[in-house]
Amino acid sequence: MTMKFSKNIAIALVAVAGMAGAAFAAGAGKAPETQKWSFEGPVGQYDQAALQRGWQVYKQVCAACHSLKYFHFRNLADLGYEEDMIKAFAKEYEVAGDPDDFGDETVRAALPQDVFPAPFANENAARASNGGAFPPDLSLITKARHDGSNYLYSLMVGYADPPAGHEISEGKSYNPYFKGGEISMAPPLAEGILDYEDGTPATTEQMARDLVQFLTYVGEPKLEARLHMGMNVILFLLALTIIFYLSMKKIWKPVKEGKNFYEDK
Amino acid sequence: MAEWEAVKPQNKALAWFEERLPVLSLVNNVMGSATPTPRNLNYWWNFGSLAGLMLVIQIISGVVLAMHYTPDTAMAFDSVERIMRDVNYGWLLRYMHANGASFFFIAVYIHILRGLYYGSYKAPREVVWMLGLVIFLLMMATAFMGYVLPWGQMSFWGATVITNLFSAIPVIGDDIVQLLWGGFSVDNPTLKRFFSLHYLLPFVITGVVLLHIWAKKVSDSGNPLGIDVKSGADQIPFHPYYTIKDAFGVGVFFTLFAVFLFYMPNALGHPDNYIPANSLVTPDSIVPEWYFLPYYAILRSITFDLGIPGTDIIFIPAKLLGVIAMFASILLLFILPWLDTSKVRSAKFRPAYRIFFWILVVDMILLTLVGGRKPEGIWPLLGLIGTVYYFMHFLVILPVLGKREKTLPLPESIANPVLKAAE
Numbered sequence: 302m303t304m305k306f307s308k309n310i311a312i313a314l315v316a317v318a319g320m321a322g323a324a325f326a327a328g329a330g331k332a333p334e335t336q337k338w339s340f341e342g343p344v345g346q347y348d349q350a351a352l353q354r355g356w357q358v359y360k361q362v363c364a365a366c367h368s369l370k371y372f373h374f375r376n377l378a379d380l381g382y383e384e385d386m387i388k389a390f391a392k393e394y395e396v397a398g399d400p401d402d403f404g405d406e407t408v409r410a411a412l413p414q415d416v417f418p419a420p421f422a423n424e425n426a427a428r429a430s431n432g433g434a435f436p437p438d439l440s441l442i443t444k445a446r447h448d449g450s451n452y453l454y455s456l457m458v459g460y461a462d463p464p465a466g467h468e469i470s471e472g473k474s475y476n477p478y479f480k481g482g483e484i485s486m487a488p489p490l491a492e493g494i495l496d497y498e499d500g501t502p503a504t505t506e507q508m509a510r511d512l513v514q515f516l517t518y519v520g521e522p523k524l525e526a527r528l529h530m531g532m533n534v535i536l537f538l539l540a541l542t543i544i545f546y547l548s549m550k551k552i553w554k555p556v557k558e559g560k561n562f563y564e565d566k
Numbered sequence: 567m568a569e570w571e572a573v574k575p576q577n578k579a580l581a582w583f584e585e586r587l588p589v590l591s592l593v594n595n596v597m598g599s600a601t602p603t604p605r606n607l608n609y610w611w612n613f614g615s616l617a618g619l620m621l622v623i624q625i626i627s628g629v630v631l632a633m634h635y636t637p638d639t640a641m642a643f644d645s646v647e648r649i650m651r652d653v654n655y656g657w658l659l660r661y662m663h664a665n666g667a668s669f670f671f672i673a674v675y676i677h678i679l680r681g682l683y684y685g686s687y688k689a690p691r692e693v694v695w696m697l698g699l700v701i702f703l704l705m706m707a708t709a710f711m712g713y714v715l716p717w718g719q720m721s722f723w724g725a726t727v728i729t730n731l732f733s734a735i736p737v738i739g740d741d742i743v744q745l746l747w748g749g750f751s752v753d754n755p756t757l758k759r760f761f762s763l764h765y766l767l768p769f770v771i772t773g774v775v776l777l778h779i780w781a782k783k784v785s786d787s788g789n790p791l792g793i794d795v796k797s798g799a800d801q802i803p804f805h806p807y808y809t810i811k812d813a814f815g816v817g818v819f820f821t822l823f824a825v826f827l828f829y830m831p832n833a834l835g836h837p838d839n840y841i842p843a844n845s846l847v848t849p850d851s852i853v854p855e856w857y858f859l860p861y862y863a864i865l866r867s868i869t870f871d872l873g874i875p876g877t878d879i880i881f882i883p884a885k886l887l888g889v890i891a892m893f894a895s896i897l898l899l900f901i902l903p904w905l906d907t908s909k910v911r912s913a914k915f916r917p918a919y920r921i922f923f924w925i926l927v928v929d930m931i932l933l934t935l936v937g938g939r940k941p942e943g944i945w946p947l948l949g950l951i952g953t954v955y956y957f958m959h960f961l962v963i964l965p966v967l968g969k970r971e972k973t974l975p976l977p978e979s980i981a982n983p984v985l986k987a988a989e
Contacts, residue, residue, distance in 0.1 A: 343829055371647050371651060437841075440647070441647075441840040441841075444832060444837060444840040445837050445838070445840035445841045446837055447837050449837065480850075520840075522651055523650070523651070523657040526657075527657060527658070527661075527828055527831070528828065528829070530658070530828065531824060531825075531827070531828025531829055532828075534824050534828065535821060535824050535825065535828070538817060538820050538821045538824055539821060541817050542814065542817030542818055542821060545810065545813045545814040545816075545817045546814050546817075548810055548813075548814075549810045549811055549813075549814050552806055552807065552810050553807060553810075553811075556605060556802055556807060561798065561799050561981075562602075562798065562801065562802050562803060563602055563797075563798025563799070563801055
């Protein structure tokens, strides 16, 4: 009883410490399954092979419906691709070019500085093709959901048969991790849907994990630089704090010994 | 009270300048770098300088962020993401600024609680206290408007909820709301004026901070014993003693700040604010930043009209009453120096007050928790209890306690107990 009580207090204090807003918002969906990720913790980093596989999953599966508006072809360099490979990747896509001499619209092959092209021209077009549902942009999806990386993984592998007596509306699928349990997206990943370029067996779990790596990266591309700088800054601050502490002890010695500074006053 | 003390620099050029424009004397007399300061200040006295430093960090990081940010509903969200991705060290600036706001509030809340515990608001420091409250109010306005700028879902809906509060004001409420919005809903004009004011207010805060420090200089620092300085023996020079103690505090505080900034930069934010603002989709629950939660709880805990029971006569509708309660909870603190009738300043010698102080702290934590929850189940009741107790503390307990409480004997002087402890 008291254990539980003190646990509750601990949870409450954590909430005060910061989760206050975030923790309570998740609401309706089932809590995501916690996975281990290479990018977690103070020395976390992205797994480059997984990033490349995740990029392949996004490109071949998700990109049919979901845009990635903050991801440029040039960002592929972070995934370990060379410049000429990136140029070749980009060339496979067409983007709007400058108007020609007659003022007519043109298209041209994409360049590294271009954003990865969106599948639909606008929200209405996207809704029209998806039974009224709007597939959200995925650039920030892991930051825009509570416990985002675990949430995305759980959602990808969490499709299931609805519980007995649970009617699913036309064109929807049952997924307990999605708020309300009914999601407009049909199960996107299935074994054998693609062949990995590096030969890794493309199981649903594998693809989900790789996709989470990639989309977490797209959401937080500077994570590695941040963690690296954080370690340096904190080590520096700790050393500085110790020096300040020792200086303080030394400087304060006469005060502690009762020295009077203003006796003549 | 301190008298004007002219500074005479050794350096000839400086002395020449000082004769013509005594800025060094001004700084010395207002801020008092070499001022005699009570020798017994403990670590709770570190948080003033920490708050000041956080203000500086916020201004510097904010000025640079403003160079890259675009205050336009069509571009604000994108420009923030551009800062995060393509601006050199933009992620550092933005995470520093966002978490810096939280740590500014942490420093200020501890600074205020220190004032409450040690009776720093009592004569002759009432004006220091009141200027501090003005800073606090300005900070809240600045932080609120800053949170709107990224133009995410929580920005938009937070702005909608908070600006709508003013519509509760009778007669002129709707006009005030329209003025705040610059139109008929939270939209582009709102974002633009919030950006302008968010940039302006920190400099107003800086001005009030200087007055706050000046007023403190005039009435001297308080101290943990809450007794007046009696002789030179009670004092030590601010520099180097409190400079180095403040520096040590900065080291500890910044380390904690860095842990949040670098390792969990989004822990204090809300995931919904990474979804671009959409006036057609209301978030599940609209919650303000953690530092506003107690006041948000007070606002929402009033769900009843004030009128004559059993009749249709309503004097104050629930919404207005909630708004009044929320503003009153802070404005009340302006008359705290007169609500607290005790002659003894420090809680160290007020055993009963000490207990009530900690109950108040628990009450504020309770209100923080309530503010973050949906108003369902037990939470609204807890919010109401917390709110009633908050007002009881200041309006009933403090005035009575000051007259009734048996305080402990005060030490003869600051130097006495300090010197004794050293032997």
